[in-house]
Amino acid sequence: MKRKIVTVGIIIVCFLLECTVFQQLSFASITPNLMIIVTSSFGFMRGRKEGMLVGFISGLLIDIMFHDLIGFYALIYTVIGFANGLFRKIFYDDDIKLPLILIASSDFLYGHLVCICMFVMRSKFNYFYYLRSIILPELIYTILVTLVFYEIILHINKKLESEEKRSASKFV
Amino acid sequence: MRKNNNQTSFSSKYLLLTLSVICVLLMGVSLVTDKIHGPFKAIANYTIVPMQNGINTIGLWMSDLTQNMDTLKEMRKKNKALQAEVDELTIKNNLLQQEKHELERLRELYALDAHYGDYKKIGAHVTANDSGNWFSSFVIDKGKKDGIKVDMNVIAGTGLVGIVTEVGPNWSRVRSIIDDASNVSALVLSTSDTCIVNGDLTLMQDGRIRFEQLANNETEIEVGEQVVTSHISSKYLQGILIGYVSEIHVDPNNLTRSGYIIPAVDFQHLQEVLVITSTKADLLEE
Numbered sequence: 016m017k018r019k020i021v022t023v024g025i026i027i028v029c030f031l032l033e034c035t036v037f038q039q040l041s042f043a044s045i046t047p048n049l050m051i052i053v054t055s056s057f058g059f060m061r062g063r064k065e066g067m068l069v070g071f072i073s074g075l076l077i078d079i080m081f082h083d084l085i086g087f088y089a090l091i092y093t094v095i096g097f098a099n100g101l102f103r104k105i106f107y108d109d110d111i112k113l114p115l116i117l118i119a120s121s122d123f124l125y126g127h128l129v130c131i132c133m134f135v136m137r138s139k140f141n142y143f144y145y146l147r148s149i150i151l152p153e154l155i156y157t158i159l160v161t162l163v164f165y166e167i168i169l170h171i172n173k174k175l176e177s178e179e180k181r182s183a184s185k186f187v
Numbered sequence: 188m189r190k191n192n193n194q195t196s197f198s199s200k201y202l203l204l205t206l207s208v209i210c211v212l213l214m215g216v217s218l219v220t221d222k223i224h225g226p227f228k229a230i231a232n233y234t235i236v237p238m239q240n241g242i243n244t245i246g247l248w249m250s251d252l253t254q255n256m257d258t259l260k261e262m263r264k265k266n267k268a269l270q271a272e273v274d275e276l277t278i279k280n281n282l283l284q285q286e287k288h289e290l291e292r293l294r295e296l297y298a299l300d301a302h303y304g305d306y307k308k309i310g311a312h313v314t315a316n317d318s319g320n321w322f323s324s325f326v327i328d329k330g331k332k333d334g335i336k337v338d339m340n341v342i343a344g345t346g347l348v349g350i351v352t353e354v355g356p357n358w359s360r361v362r363s364i365i366d367d368a369s370n371v372s373a374l375v376l377s378t379s380d381t382c383i384v385n386g387d388l389t390l391m392q393d394g395r396i397r398f399e400q401l402a403n404n405e406t407e408i409e410v411g412e413q414v415v416t417s418h419i420s421s422k423y424l425q426g427i428l429i430g431y432v433s434e435i436h437v438d439p440n441n442l443t444r445s446g447y448i449i450p451a452v453d454f455q456h457l458q459e460v461l462v463i464t465s466t467k468a469d470l471l472e473e
Contacts, residue, residue, distance in 0.1 A: 035242045036242060040249065071206050077319070078213075079224075082322075084217055085224065089210045
């Protein structure tokens with residue numbers, strides 16, 4: 016129960032940060048994608064199911080607040096959460112390389128999905144422009160922010176896990 | 188152990204399938220009707236929006252802080268430039284004052300009373316911006332309870348900002364005219380030629396928007412001329428300033444002209460906006 020509340024709390028806080036504070040801290044009108052960081056870190060830290068659910072909630076929040084088509088971002092983030100969950104087996108929490116690579120590739124995938132579904136499908140074929148000035152800058156900024164945010168999420172997760180272990184051993 | 192593993196992988200695949208189906212269904216329904224937004228809007232209204240309003244204050248404070256970091260030297264330089272601008276503007280203002288009197292006289296002659304300065308407006312704060320980098324919409328802190336309706340025009344200062352696309356109880360969403368999906372029917376003020384102004388993501392960072400389908404007739408249109416919303420638009424009120432022509436060229440088809448506009452509003456630093464509380468549909472009914 017506590018885990019659920021904390022997880023939803025993290026999602027909401029990151030969503031709020033992304034659409035308020037980080038909009039003011041944007042470089043060249045590019046903001047980092049915090050929701051990808053949350054979704055994919057929960058994916059590889061906690062597995063497919065939790066990754067998917069976190070992704071679904073994050074995407075749905077974005078859909079409700081900013082888009083007419085409800086469900087599109089929810090679907091993208093669900094898939095990303097699932098895909099990251101596949102890497103849980105090779106995840107060790109003292110190694111930052113895997114999380115960085117996973118979050119970077121998730122953001123890359125996200126950028127391409129939005130680009131293809133929302134722009135190329137409306138016959139705006141300026142792919143290289145989008146890659147150069149939206150997808151890659153967002154990726155770099157996201158990685159920079161990951162270095163801080165991921166540590167925080169990891170720390171919270173560790174704490175929750177150790178608490179869960181303790182209460183489980185109490186029962187036995 | 189192995190069996191157990193298989194089970195979890197199966198169930199997570201089912202979960203993926205279920206969630207995907209839910210998403211696709213939601214998309215399908217929201218394509219057909221707006222009703223689906225209702226419950227979601229209510230949830231957002233009592234959870235996210237109050238927090239956004241609060242956190243936005245912190246964001247503003249932080250942006251002030253970064254701006255304070257500008258060195259004194261830069262400030263002096265800016266001050267000098269601004270002083271020069273003030274002088275220039277004072278001269279311009281004097282000229283405009285004279286022209287205003289002339290305009291008033293002429294307007295009395297023509298009995299033109301409909302002017303967008305007369306529309307009723309509500310002020311609102313921008314509380315959140317679109318989370319991604321692909322589109323440009325934002326949320327304001329006024330909603331249905333304050334009398335905001337879909338399709339109301341939003342302005343800031345003297346220029347057009349966008350249009351209300353969704354309304355919740357205490358918040359509404361505005362799509363700005365620089366958004367990639369935005370199209371505005373416009374009019375070049377000096378020659379009354381109509382054109383279409385559409386936002387473009389590739390121009391957003393330069394702070395420009397594109398206009399096209401301007402008839403290639405004899406009229407001479409120069410850089411710097413005003414572009415306003417047109418009388419034939421079904422959603423935008425007539426005569427709201429969009430921006431100034433910054434570049435114009437004849438299209439290869441030789442029939443139309445297109446080019447770029449510099450918007451009258453600074454979309455990077457939008458904090459307060461005004462919502463015009465009469466929609467074009469209302470005016471047309473009258």
